[in-house]
Amino acid sequence: xxxxxxxxxxxxxxxxxxxxxxxxxxxxxxxxxxxxxxxxxxxxxxxxxxxxxxxxxxxxxxxxxxxxxxxxxxxxxxxxxxxxxxxxxxxxxxxxxxxxxxxxxxxxxxxxxxxxxxxxxxxxxxxxxxxxxxxxxxxxxxxxxxxxxxxxxxxxxxxxxxxxxxxxxxxxxxxxxxxxxxxxxxxxxxxxxxxxxxxxxxxxxxxxxxxxxxxxxxxxxxxxxxxxxxxxxxxxxxxxxxxxxxxxxxxxxxxxxxxxxxxxxxxxxxxxxxxxxxxxxxxxxxxxxxxxxxxxxxxxxxxxxxxxxxxxxxxxxxxxxxxxxxxxxxxxxxxxxxxxxxxxxxxxxxxxxxxxxxxxxxxxxxxxxxxxxxxxxxxxxxxxxxxxxxxxxxxxxxxxxxxxxxxxxxxxxxxxxxxxxxxxxxxxxxxxxxxxxxxxxxxxxxxxxxx
Numbered sequence: 001x002x003x004x005x006x007x008x009x010x011x012x013x014x015x016x017x018x019x020x021x022x023x024x025x026x027x028x029x030x031x032x033x034x035x036x037x038x039x040x041x042x043x044x045x046x047x048x049x050x051x052x053x054x055x056x057x058x059x060x061x062x063x064x065x066x067x068x069x070x071x072x073x074x075x076x077x078x079x080x081x082x083x084x085x086x087x088x089x090x091x092x093x094x095x096x097x098x099x100x101x102x103x104x105x106x107x108x109x110x111x112x113x114x115x116x117x118x119x120x121x122x123x124x125x126x127x128x129x130x131x132x133x134x135x136x137x138x139x140x141x142x143x144x145x146x147x148x149x150x151x152x153x154x155x156x157x158x159x160x161x162x163x164x165x166x167x168x169x170x171x172x173x174x175x176x177x178x179x180x181x182x183x184x185x186x187x188x189x190x191x192x193x194x195x196x197x198x199x200x201x202x203x204x205x206x207x208x209x210x211x212x213x214x215x216x217x218x219x220x221x222x223x224x225x226x227x228x229x230x231x232x233x234x235x236x237x238x239x240x241x242x243x244x245x246x247x248x249x250x251x252x253x254x255x256x257x258x259x260x261x262x263x264x265x266x267x268x269x270x271x272x273x274x275x276x277x278x279x280x281x282x283x284x285x286x287x288x289x290x291x292x293x294x295x296x297x298x299x300x301x302x303x304x305x306x307x308x309x310x311x312x313x314x315x316x317x318x319x320x321x322x323x324x325x326x327x328x329x330x331x332x333x334x335x336x337x338x339x340x341x342x343x344x345x346x347x348x349x350x351x352x353x354x355x356x357x358x359x360x361x362x363x364x365x366x367x368x369x370x371x372x373x374x375x376x377x378x379x380x381x382x383x384x385x386x387x388x389x390x391x392x393x394x395x396x397x398x399x400x401x402x403x404x405x406x407x408x409x410x411x412x413x414x415x416x417x418x419x420x421x422x423x424x425x426x427x428x429x430x431x432x433x434x435x436x437x438x439x440x441x442x443x444x445x446x447x448x449x450x451x
Contacts, residue, residue, distance in 0.1 A: 018124040021138050024419075028145040029117050032059055033110075034168035035152040041106060043161060048099045051435045052155045056109060057088070057098045062148050063113040064088035066141040069395070070120050074137050080115050091397050139210060140395060146417040150437070153349070153415045156285060157271075157299075158435045163285040166352065174352030177295070183358045185294070189227035189444055190325065190367045196220050197324045200387050201424045202331060213393040213400075214386065215424045218331070221320045227444035228317055228325050230369050231357035232376055233308065236293030238300070239280055241308045242268060252310045257303030260432050270299050270434045284353065294356040296376045296439040302407045302431030305379045305440040314442035316381035319408045319426065321443065326365065326372040326411070327423040334423060335365045335372045345374030347418045354414050354437075374416070376439035377409040377427055384408050384428035399428075406430055413437035 036044055036055050044055040053061075064084050071077050079085070087093065087101055104112060120138070127134065153164060166173050200218040201211035247267045250258055260266070271283040272291075280291045300308075309315050317325070326335045336344055344363035346355050354375050364370050372378075384406035392400050406428040412421040415437060429436055 018127055018130060021130075021135070021142075022121050022124050024142055025117065025120060025138065025145075028142055028149070029113065031149050031168060032062060032113075032145060032152070035149060035156075035164055038165065039156075039161060043159070044106065045099065046155070046159050048096070049158065050095070051433060052151070052158050053095070054099055054103075055152065055155060056103055056106060057101065058148060058151070058155075060104060060109045060112060061088040061090060062145050063109075063116040065144050066120060067116045069137045069141055070123070071116070073394070074133060075123070080119070081112055084112075091401070137394075143210075143417075143420055146420050149417070150413070150415045154435055154437055160283065160286050163287075163352065164349070169349030169352070171350050171352075174350075177292075177355050177359070180355060180359050183361050186230045186358050186361075186368070186370050189229055190365075190369050191227045192223075192225060192321070192325060192367075194223040194225040194324075195329070197223050197320060197329060198331060199320050199323055211424065212398060212426075213390065214384075214398070214426050214428075216387060216391075217389070218424075219388050223318075223320050223324055225446075226317070226321050227446065228321060228369065229314075229441040229443070232296040232371060232378060232439045232441045233305075234293060234357055235282070235291045235295050235297050237312075238269065238297040238308060239291055241311050242272075242280070244311065246307060246311050249311075252307040253303065254306055257306060257431070260303055269297075269304070292356075294358060296354050296357050296371075298354055298376050298437060298439050299434050300379075300439060301434035302379050302429075304434065306381075306431075308440075309442050312442060313445060315445055316379060316440060317443045319380040319382040319410060322372070322378065322380050322410045323423055325367075325369055328366070332423065334363075335369070336363055340418070342418050345412070345418070345421075346371070346414045347374040347412055347416050347421060349415050351414055354439075371411075373411050373421060373423075375414055376411075376437055377413045377416075378411045379431075379438060379440040380408045380410060382408045384426070402428055409438055 036059060039055065046052070046054055064087070067079060067084065072079060085092070087103060093101070103109070124130070124134075124138065156162070156164065197220070198218040199221045201215040202218045203216075246252060247261060253261060272280055273288075275281045275288075281288050282291055305316060327333075332338050334340070334344070342348060344360060346360060357371060357375070360371060363373060365372065383404065385403045386400070407430070409427040409429065410425070412425070429438070
């Protein structure tokens with residue numbers, strides 16, 4: 001079976017209704033606009049940084065990607081803009097140049113986005129029957145836009161802009177953590193007996209109906225017994241590492257992490273500072289708030305996560321351990337089973353940010369491991385690389401260019417769209433990135449060496 005045939009097989013359970021696809025695409029575009037519409041023209045460009053894009057460029061890129069795969073690739077029709085490739089092709093347009101491009105005005109960018117989406121809707125609405133390619137590539141464009149919506153949220157955090165309005169996430173207001181049902185504090189490890197596990201997406205599985213090329217395909221891996229924390233590391237726990245001089249102790253850091261730490265003169269987590277009473281506080285968008293002991297540590301990179309683990313005499317889980325803990329040998333789609341249930345995980349932006357690591361017990365695995373899905377992305381110790389027999393999907397730039405220098409994260413975060421996430425989905429960033437919505441959980445040292 002070819003890679004493209006495998007892609008089609010993996011989408012066989014997706015909704016084939018044009019109306020369902022249209023509704024999801026319209027909602028994604030609504031969210032894209034809602035996440036930038038309250039910002040002024042200076043803010044949608046933003047200060048030039050290595051870690052985020054100018055938002056004005058990024059929303060145009062979303063429309064370009066949709067047009068690239070649904071109009072030009074699927075239907076063989078020309079671009080609606082003669083400048084689109086020169087402006088928005090992310091693999092051809094150097095990141096640092098995106099602030100200096102002759103970008104469309106805000107109104108012109110919005111008009112281009114509307115033309116592209118109107119064209120997509122007209123095509124879908126007029127189709128007598130949708131082909132497997134129609135379904136796959138419209139879903140690809142949808143998921144791509146969903147991923148950028150998450151990036152829009154952390155770009156606002158990076159620049160210190162105001163938090164997105166609740167309406168951007170289709171909620172009336174964000175509940176306070178104290179307003180959520182009380183739960184007992186969860187601590188300790190789950191001791192997994194390990195064994196041979198089938199890591200990755202299963203071609204015959206129709207529960208989710210989509211897999212990216214880096215998830216393909218399931219293959220046996222041997223996992224030694226391991227003990228994994230029932231919750232992610234909290235801000236209170238990480239504060240203890242900081243206060244114990246964690247950023248100044250070379251023995252805690254892997255060599256590349258120590259180089260990053262000293263070269264960048266890193267002495268504390270990003271967005272942390274001391275208040276006038278010498279207590280730690282953290283910036284959440286444009287507000288400074290006290291450290292919350294039971295909220296997950298967030299905006300921490302792979303280097304920091306690894307250093308904390310050494311300090312705590314723990315280690316990061318491998319991605320095989322993480323997936324085995326999240327899905328057991330039964331290969332469930334979600335930590336709680338195969339039935340999708342948006343109430344079981346902090347996803348889709350419904351809470352406006354992370355919630356305490358003890359919340360949402362209904363999303364536990366049968367063994368009581370909590371929040372493996374949602375709240376914060378979780379760093380693993382595994383470098384991002386191909387599974388055996390890897391073949392790139394038609395969108396060849398999604399995975400292969402990043403093999404070798406990125407690190408795998410799992411589980412999604414509070415801003416990830418629910419329909420994107422599943423136990424086999426692999427996210428990946430370079431280990432120096434701490435602007436993203438990432439935290440981590442730890443494993444005991446008994447089974448393997450440190451992460």
